[in-house]
Amino acid sequence: MSTHDSTRRTFLAGTTLAGLAALSIRGLTPPAWAAAVAKVGEAAPAFAIDATTGKGVSLADQRGKLVVLEWTNHDCPYVRKHYETGNMQALQKETTAQGVVWLTVISSSPGTQGYVTAKQADELTTSRKASPTSVLLDPTGVAGKVYGATNTPHMYLIDKNGLLVYAGAIDDRPTTRRADVQGAQNYVRAALEDVAAGRAVRTPATRAYGCTVKYA
């Protein structure tokens, strides 16, 4: 029953988002092909999707807090590199301890790599000792597409005013080699440091690397 409810809520949230997206397209220059993709330096697109808890999480609720978005797919070799070395978990722990809201988003559609039910997602969080604030389920891909998430991992940072201040890779080593975690420059950490120091993010956009997001 609850699954049914949550699916419907996701659908409703999706419709709202699509509407918002359409509105924002009209406001901007509208190349017909373009989806309304989140742009660094502009307001982060609103979303309201279900967390594994069954409760909806919206960006609007996070006003006044820094928000990290992490697109993931637990079977993707690039994601595994960062989880099996403990790199992603360390960053989650470090940032959430400072009051940052960390939202892990799964946009794999049912039947594709990385798709999980709420229960499986929670099990993964436990088994991998991860500590996101919430894990959001986006099987329709509506949030992923609005953010232009193409890869897993694909990272975003939204500042306290709701502006998107970073979009791109987790670090500067676009490989699956575990050894490359050591000594890599972590762009998310650097962006958080810039924001904490009250200056503009020095590297606000990078090429995300990883597996493609398995949209429907």
Place this chain on the structure above:
Amino acid sequence: MSLRSALAMLLCALATTLSPRPVTAQGTEAPRVRVELVSEVAGIAPGQTFWVALQQRIAPGWHTYWMNPGDSGEAPRIEWSLPPGFTVGEFAWPLPDRIRVGSAMTYGYSESVVLPISVTPPADLVPGTRVTLKGQAGWLVCEEICIPEEAPLALTLPVVRGAPAVDARGAALIEAARRSIPTQSPWRASFAATPQDVTLMVDAPGLAADRISEVWFYPARWGAIDLTAPQRVRVDAAGITIDVARGRLTEAAAAPIEGVLAVAERLDGGTVRHGFSMTASPTGLGVTKPTSLASLLSALGLALAGGLVLNLMPCVLPVLSIKALGLVQLAGARAATLARHGLAYTAGVLVSFAIVAGALIALRATGERLGWGFQLQSPAFVTLLAWLFFTMALSLSGAIVVSTRFTGAGQALAARPGHVGSFATGALATVAATPCTAPFMGAAVGFALAQPWPTALLVFEALGLGLALPYLLLTLVPAWRRLLPKPGPWMTRLKQLLAFPLYASAAWLVWVVSQQAGPHGVGAALAGVVLIAFASWLHQSLGGVRALWRRVATVAVVAVLPALIVGMVALAPLGAGARSAPPANEGLGWEPFSPERLAAARASGKPVFVNFTAAWCVTCLVNERVALRSSAVADAFAKKGVVALKADWTARDPMISRILGSLGRSGVPLYALYPPGSPSTAPTLLPQLLTEGTVIEAIDKI
């Protein structure tokens, strides 16, 4: 397990064991990509660079990536463990395909790809020993999902003395890969960016839009352009323009954009795709960024200064000096009269500059790549200019008295109320100034030509104003005229002296004609000079003859001049052709094709290679750069004494069309190799896509 599947597994296992040097990815699952290090040569010559390649055979439905994998994915790499002294280059990347995966665009390869790498061994290798090149290859292979794979590579080759033997299989693979590796773009490229779009402009004038079936720009790095967005392509007389949405890296549109331009061209037998590596530099003149006032003002300033300096150049100075001398004699004339002459002169200069600049701007709009002094590319115009300078010089020397007309000496100036003379002098000064370039002018003209036409015109007019200014000021400001020396006999001597810069200018222009039109052109130009001298003598010295006859004789002589020009233009292509081969074909010494030349060469028993080509043919251009210009091909031609003829079909010459038709083709490129011996033997037709190897092989066979 059924018997059948057991058998299948056994066969698979056998095939794996027996296939030549298989290298498989480690792990329990079967690899999606089989890699192998292949070599072009069967042995290593000490110190001599050779090519190896990473061959990837990719399972159906899967793909690997290009150097810029796109929105996702990862390029393959090799970590080498080389023997001491060995160095290797980077991968040479064949043109990739576009692989769209969901909301991402990636660039990569399906089925198979060969990535060549150059290897330079040390010079102190000992022949007779064996060397093993080792490395670990890593790559990402994706279908819906992505799998990183890796495998060890090893290639053992003997060290040999002299030229090593060819490894037939490896050489064939590498040769085929080379055909799809981008060549350096022969065209200049630039781009302009708005917050939404990037417009790439490739200066490739003369391409035939109907032959080009597809154009796509593959950026070398992620971020400058949106990879998923459509690329709106226009091919016109000026070249190729691509409009595409901007990428997500804001700063990427400030730096040059590197990448590969893929152009697919329709040929007789199908479509071929060519890659050109190019770097587009930001023009700074994007739609959003109009020319700053500061840069416009500085260009106007430079143009004005350039115009002023033009007055001192040898082709202009005499004209203007005589004009100024006129003022000396007119010291007593009414100020208003003088000012009117000065203004008429200035108007003459400005109108002529507007005409020249307008023609230049209009021609550039049609895609001609012209600069200041473009008229001088025509030998006929240069000859006319030489004759004009010669006539003016004669008049300054006192040999003819047309000086009043041309240079507006004092008496004539005072005598002409219409100011037509002054206006004409302005026009003459402009014409005389065209072969001269003054300091400061280059920067201003360069700036002007990159601007929209009103700005360009403004800059040219500033240049004209600079040219007109000294004389204009002399006529407008009476105080300045007091600086001029008193009239006297020195004026005649100065006038005669000033003839010599003009003679020198004329001589220089004849030399220019010799470059453009060869000996025939020089002959025509010098014959004209003699005729002008003769005409001036007729005009001046037939004192006893009635004026009418004198005039008729002069006109008759002068009338020969246009005939000379016509003759020169008709002969010019011959002269120019014989002068030198176009620079694009250095090395092979191409001669222009004619059926007679072909027959003569064959009759003398020599083999002949005919290159049917055209300026608008992209494939021809690539073939010339990739194969025909190489020194190895030149050596092969020289060894067999092959006569190289070039049939230029740029203007769709009907004679060449007929010959193409007789060889069963309707278009270019076509490469025909006529073997030596009986002139009736049919030629061998080479493939439309040449490589060094195919050309040399064909030549070696004859």
